[in-house]
Amino acid sequence: MEAEQIEAYLDTFTMVTLVIFTEVPREAYFYVTDLERVYPLKKISEQRLEDRLLFHMVLDQKIPIHRDYWVVCPNGGRIPLKTGAVVRTKEFDEVFAYEKSDLGTLYTSEKTIFKVWAPTASSVRLKLFTSVSTAFEHPMRLGDRGVWETEVAGDCHLNEYCYLVRVNHAVNEAVDPYAKAVTINGKRGVVIDLSKTDPEGWDTALSPPPIKKTDSIIYEVHVRDFSIHPLSGMQHKGKFLAFTETGTAGPGHSVTGIDHLKKLGVTHVQLLPVNDYGSIDETKADTEYNWGYDPLHFNVPEGSYATDPADPISRIKEFKALISSMHVNGLRVIMDVVYNHVFIRETSDFEKIVPGYYFRFDYGGNPVNGTGVGNDTASERYMMRKFMMDSVMFWTKEYKVDGFRFDLMGIHDIKTMNEIYRELSEVNPAVFILGEGWKMNTWLDEDQKACIDSADKMPGISFFNDRFRDHVKGNIFHDALEGFINGDASQIAGMYENASGNSGEHGLFITPGQSINYIECHDNHTLWDRLRALHPYEEETVLRKRHLLGTALAIFSQGVPFIHAGQEFFRTKQGDGNSYKSGDIINRLDWERKAKYEADVQYVAELIQIRKKHPAFRIDEPEIIADCLSLLQYLPDGLFGYMIKNIGELDSWRHIILLYNGHQIEKVYQLPFPGQWTVTAEAMEVKEDGLYKTDDETLIIPPLGFTMAVQYSEKF
Template sequence: MQNVKKPIQLEAYLDTFSKVTLVIHADDIGESSFFVKDDTKVYPLLKLAEERGDGRLLLHMYVQEELPLGKDYFIVGSHGETYPLNTGAIVRTEEFDKRFAYDGADLGAVYTPEWTQFKVWAPTATNLRLKVWESPGAVKEYPMERGIRGEWHIKLPGDFHLKEYCYIVRVNHQTNEAVDPYAKAVTANGRRGVVMNLAKTDPENWKRAHRLPSISKTDSIIYEVHVRDFSIHPESGIQSKGKFLGFTEGGTTGPNGTVTGLDYLTSLGITHVELLPVNDFGSVDELGKYPNYNWGYDPVHYNAPEGSYSTDPIDPACRIKELKQLILALHERGLRVIFDVVYNHTYIREASSFEKIVPGYYFRYDRGGNPINGTGVGNDTASERAMMRKFMIDSVKYWATEYKVDGFRFDLMGIHDIETMNLIQKELSNINPSIFLLGEGWNMNTLLDENKKAKIDLAKKLPGISFFNDRFRDTVKGNVFTTSREGWIDGNPSQTIDLKECMTGNCNSLFLDPGQSINYIECHDNHTLWDRLSIIHPHEEEQIRRRRQRLGMAFVLLSQGVPFIHAGQEFFRTKFGDPNSYQSGDTVNRLDWMRKAHYENDVHFFRKLIQLRKNHAAFRIRFSEQIKKHVSFLENEQDGVIAYWIRSVQSIDSWKEIIVLFNQTLEERTVKLPGETKWIIAVEGDRINEAGLYKLDEPRITVSPLSFTIVFLPS
């Protein structure tokens, strides 16, 4: 009986334009030869090297002439068996970007009433068709033409407004149906892209609405809020609960007549509202009768709004118009809007349009071809590659122009590279000179050179971008990753030296200027400060914990840099001990307007403290040289007291000298003040009066336990 050779299990990848790797699941295959073929030609394969291990044989081979992309290739073995040759590491080479990177500004669906042009970048695809739902039940496919940079395009005559579409992509011997990554509108749950006449989504007065006046970063006060959290409470007094439109309603009140919603935001004195992700994300069913909850850090479509925040997710224009209405309502109240954007990963890599259209390109892989997971969600996007970089730049420019967004907060910005972030800053500054860019500069464990990461330690290489200052956060309230590490407001004196550096904008160490320092002690991540204080000081009376929190908020608002406030922080927001509430639901996450009503006096104090900061430029110095000249600390022998001294500032402030005294102890502390001049008290206990509460009889002051006091000399 004749022996039949059993076919070997083999995977083949094109790693450069002339190199191929064969992954053979066997220890040995004897004498074998291989060649590459397409529909017209044969390319002999020559061996460069081989590797053995883990029951696999890796053959590194090459052809003597380049294999042009855009064709289906097969590996043929000694006995005529064939295996598909897929694109491998070739898409991650510099040569690939050099040959195929496309710099046109017309990717996606470009609409006019007379025609619509569709264009998608897919250099490794062997065939690409446009699929259009021209009417209910009528679907038509159009072959697209390939351009020299791997861009596929077609222009169709007629008015395609509201037509649904997607791309049918033949790549790596498979056919994928993919939504346009540049889609500006999508159907419910992002199943398809939608051609949109964006002019029809503009709310009334949108065209006449001008940008708000430019302000410096240190003049800014950022307030972070989640769209659903803002209005979903049953006693918010807001009709469009959990929706974009919840931000547009004026005159709303809650328990005991407490002001809520848009009027409340306006009353605070903040300058920027930062919204957690509002682009289309994957974890919430937009058609669910009772939608599940998520913060939205799982992006699917980066240029289309999230449908669960609209009043009609089935209507693709509705979410666009209502998000614009939100922005317009805030702008009309003098409030700027920052979007929290998540370009560092996608919801599910394998299901993403990126991966379906150009497999292996948009993400980072290790040297073994496995996806990198620095984000902790299974994939890291590769901002250093030309077309991922272009996508990020195109996307933020679109939001800044079409939606008039005033700033962007970059989630896990340490995943991205410095060059990309600086290019984003340059491009956006051309659109809006006062655009506010900030991000999480954590040093992420991703496959990117340490000197190229957009991380906080390299902030001086990113002069136009601000960073969440974790040094400030952790010195004030303690390390967020453990409740055993107490902060200064908990009575930890070892944090004093570091805290003084943070109060001066970290300009002697981390940053070029104080505008790069986002000063915060609470955000959507980790425990709220109130919950943390409850854990660290479980037996303290509530009044004591409230004083600790107020002390922490005073550091945020009076230090040099940019204050950042988590919504509800001013009325001691609690998430009932939940340290990571990204999917914990409304009961845990909603803004509790009843709690706001209960702590109305604390909110009033917070509001007056914001106004004090805004009235006195000494607390918002723009340049590090001025800080070094004007800001110092009193030398005193009182343990547990920081005396923050801003001197000779009459050129920029109505006060000549200012001293802010912070007492971290549970006892009174008496401090001798400089000179013999009679200082005036502006803030003491629960009272704030910028004209002066009273004048000291001698240059000495007693600071109450767990409190801060402000004294000044007039100009």
Template structure:
């Protein structure tokens, strides 16, 4: 029989459906068969023909169901085509048949270590390992369970044994690390078995259960990048850019100003939110000074990043030093929130998840192409059972092993509501006061809108707080320089003024109101986009710098005293600049380093920031859910808000305020504010703070300033 020379590929798309893709249609209806390793043939019947992007697709039916423990080929005349894994892994039946709640990864005991890895589509699996006493790898076959978990057990103590999985998928052998690697070698070349108690710093109590009793509205979050905060030449830190750098006590600049840990403690913030510390792929751990990254390019989700460790070659070091950092911050009264990235991976094709079960862990469009709501080429599929398990396993591991206090979810709107609800339930069972927050942006991913964990789903997710983009945009304006300006820029549009009342009440602006104000993360600056100082320079290029700083101080006061949770980007209090760069995720230290000389130069402004925080923390009127917030009648160019805490809700102590009046002047001229017949005290006036009695029936509000009046 003559063989047509035709490019053809074949995929398993269901348990009885084979998809054949060719560049040109068959000239005649071909004779197609399915053959397995045992050379058992069964004919294929073409159900339908489709055209997609210059390709022809034939949907074929099998007579008996596909068994994923076998390898198959499609025969076309005398041609034999390997049958590849297709969209079968994204069917409900696949999830139902192969979901397994096993304890995956390297399960260590001093007597033996059992390795478990999930891959129902693998034809064979080999454990490749090397002990710490050997220079060569040896191999051991792994056995497969009915639900696709491959397992092998090594007798003896295998602490620090390096290992890989060699897997036969899609008719080829490939090597991969363990997606559940608790630690890794430098740059994640190999997974490493770890006896985790060996990684504990002195005083680390493994049996202690971390419980946070602080309410969300009693919290003030300070966002920090490990490298940024200590890498500056005048940080006074020995371990610059490392986990240990933030554990050093008493560090100062050459002029004697506190830096690092001492500085953060002095601010009065309650939570330190660390940009990603799980292993990421863009920085060579053996040459950490050769590149920079924020870390939103995850590779190994259970292992700490090695470029922040003093010895990336030591698999214990990265764990122990991160634990030391967490322990030190907590011993100094600070709670720890980890920024976690489960919405995408660094490189999908190189991910261990993709190698082990191609096409399962990610979302695809109808044409079989990865969707890109994240903007980095791949979106994970949290709604699939084993991806959901992966996320929950990772979260519970970080909480139980590292004793962190909360998680910030990058691009949380990519995930599904059910996964996030299950995560909250599990984490709260470990720590009832765990702080959960995330980016609820509605991104273009292949998931029904009502299932997305976005801002519009806030009522379904009461355990989560959301970054409030309405707050951000109404206060400072659009994150894009050519977009609409905000209140602090002098925008006196009535719509802005109207929305500002919602902003102060912890609403989500154009979205449905949150169930409670604590769901609103109030911020005007974070690691993304321009710093506020740089954005104000772009928007007001001809304005005196002093005036721009006053605008920034207005934003700071609104952020701290609005109902909800204040969120501060490290350096916002001292006018941090990234030299005009909008997106500094991979730019050098010259752009990203926290400049401790700015803290010195603006020490008065930093003290003002501390004072604002002190007032918020000491006065229930800014944190109590029963507080009434009313708009104050003020002239154009101003905003005024009266906070009232009912007498019955005032805690014991005469120093607590029953009323507070917040006044904001967005203009460059002083404005007279009418006051009611009431005895007011001035707490804050144009960045000065002193308790001064005000007996007038009006109040002069200085240009571009904030004033805070109160009454007991």
């Protein structure tokens, strides 16, 4: 019996599974040894698969898990006993759950303490580099609950390090998952004195005052896209520091950069992933492109956005400078975080340190692939949940980040997301947590998935409202389902549910603040490209009307408006519906286009200002929405409208009528109340104090037009 014909795995603290690829007598005797003691094995069952035989065997006692063990075969051959499903058992978490928040490095100028959680390792050594070519190994001692620790005297600031972890009879060189700084391309961790990474004014730069969710307007942008255009007017093109530049201008003196964001009126800037990711070679940072949804090191900024990726301080200091600049300019920062998977599972530091623990596997031991990238992390396990918690807390406390957008949040479990919100809220009561609540095909019970259908179990979390998106612009996967702005009047019933916040007793959400109202984001086609595909022969003027009609719906619906960068000037990616690595020409924000459509950008900015000035569009309480909002009846075909009535206790406007014409012919609407009405928006024009006043009983709604008419409250 050859050793390579048998594999052995510890699947519980007392159960061993032998995977046998040869013929073995049923009565064959096996035992486990650590070369000091012998642990007999008893077969309790066997299972025949196509090309292998499984022996399920039990030990008569639990064995310490942090040692090298062998299974001895009847002929005396020895097979390494590897950790199998035992790491995914409830008992494993109970035994090795580590609660303290001190993993990684604890630096002082006198000494640095290193801690790593590796309960299945038989030994761990710290490899600490005192120069590029000189390293010393420090043995680490096993302490509480599988945590290995060592202390190094002296000032270790900027010393590179890694861990040598002996697990499953092999030594893996791994970067600390809790590393706060790394070398170029993340090959090693770096001990860092974080006080030396603070930009000028960091300690005194205060975050903008807290606001409630429905007061928020989110703007999503990729760091490189923001400034890389040759006419962006920004000096630090493609870098964090571009967000620190003010007074920048593009063609025709058109405002660009952070000044554009301020002028537009958004409150939060959501950055596509800015933690260190694996698909960019940082030595070629200026020529490579990716969105960054392939995380490598979760607690370190991405080096390609730094002016010097080889300097561990540069990326940290410059990302802090971005945040400080945002805050000084009244903007809040949301990080797009990707804890649902890693770049490559097999070579990830998680897998090198505690094989099989951090990821989901099916009953056959195969990796689960609900994310579509080859691996799903297991947030329901204590130490993965803790890692996520520790990570977002680190970004919140050290970097002053204001919120987090969870990529593929449906991979995570409800308990984890609720605990993250609860813990972060204690640090920042106004923290904004949102995520993609799609129902993912992962190895997790349906009632545990943090998906949009379970929004009522996660009151502090907001969700991208794909129902809103599909009702407005159509289903992104089925061109036949065109959506309201493309002339599909059948969407009107669903439109009202979402425009009114889709919350309350019979709604999808508990409160309207849980609804992220969007019509485009970084994924899939931009709205402009979809409109061009659906209406290839329409004139640009007509397409612009459709586009602005959709944007108006997003801005004035109850909930949280979400704007994709460049949406305000009809962003195009030349028809590319999945541009995650398509490069700058496709992805960059076209500041020339912004200058061309300056009037349309101003129109969107004025719509935003009206929303911000009038609480009627930002109601938190579903019961008030139920009392004050109503769908307008007896509307002509293709016209969608609703009324916010008797809102005078909250707003200077007593009654507000919002009408959206999804057809290319004008419509006539009979006003519900007599008296004078002030028309504040009509035919791609808007003015908060009114375009004109009318005592007529009817309004003419222009083709593909948005019209708003109001009556003033006597109280104000």
